[in-house]
Amino acid sequence: MDQKMMEMLQWYANGSLAPDERQFVEQHLDEHPAYRQQLAFFEALRREVQRSVPPTEPDLGLAATLNKINRHSNPRREVSSEVSRAKHWLERLFSGDAHFRPAYALGVAVIATQTAIIGYLASDTGEPYSQTRAKQIVPPSIGPFVKVSFVPDAKETDIRFLMIQLGASIVGGPSQLGDYYLFLKPDRTDWAAQQLRKSPFVDSVSVIATLPAAKE
């Protein structure tokens, strides 16, 4: 079969051929009945394609699309409606509407309380917190004391933990050589010294009777 004719038949079947081309095809069909079978195939296909599409309303999806368009065209409308609603609410609040009086009074009371608290906090000079939180330690005059030096890589957290575990207070130091002086209850001094010697963070430990004189 002529390939060109085969191609033309499908355009003939869908009705998109120009009048002169249609005439050419019809003449060919008369002369060669074999092409009629091919045309029948295309017409069957056409019927089936037409039939495969379900009936639909022309308005299908129109409402949703129009909503989208309106939102797109007037993006401020929604915002402005919120603003006008808030404005209306405020107008009613201050216009003396009976329903709003308790709410108005409550709102004013809350604002007044908050203002008073903020004002008090702003004007309170108080005592200097830096000093109250770093009170000077007055070392006891009577020993014994524990003199301890820590290994160079001991961290502050390690030292603090040790003090808490032993119940010790640092009453002096660090000296130029890195010694600290600890005070404990007298009956716990020797025990604390033993514990310190076992610690990996401690370099040396000794129990002393008195603290060295403080340098003025």
Next chain:
Amino acid sequence: MENDEAKRLLALVAEGDQRAFEKLYRAQSRSVYAYVLNQLRNTVEAEVVLSETMFELWKCAAKFKGESTVRTWIFGIARNKMLMQFRARSMDHEDVDAYAEILPSDGPDAIDLIADTQRQQGVKKCMEALSHNHRECLHLVFFESCSIGEIAAIQQVPSGTVKTRLHHARLKIKACLADLLRAERELVAGT
């Protein structure tokens, strides 16, 4: 709707005329929906794509330069939306490429098959098994009565590619039908 009338309405839509849009929508919705449904095969998704296509038309009406018909332009938008939908669901489809090997020419058997047995269900089944591009071509030819130039514009391929796609689609459908008939005959012979 004639192309001139569609162009007139589109020009009004470009100026923000919502009534013109509604008129154009009603005139095109069935075609666009049918086209999209033919590919997506899901009524919900098809309605979504229809709505997105027409919304795009509203936004971009001013960009229409009249280089194609309004229908071709709208179908081009619908096709892009559809491709996005396909990507979103990365849909797999069954193709009947193998049939092209079985029946590589236009033999009379398949035509007789259609003419004599009126197996509409067979045609439907075989069409559904085609690839998207082949099914799209057949839809545009036999539902939309598009010309080859219009199909090429919608699918954004040369006319030669459209011809090739139609040729292969035809062969595949015939081969598929022949296969169905063979299976039926074997079933009858076995009983």
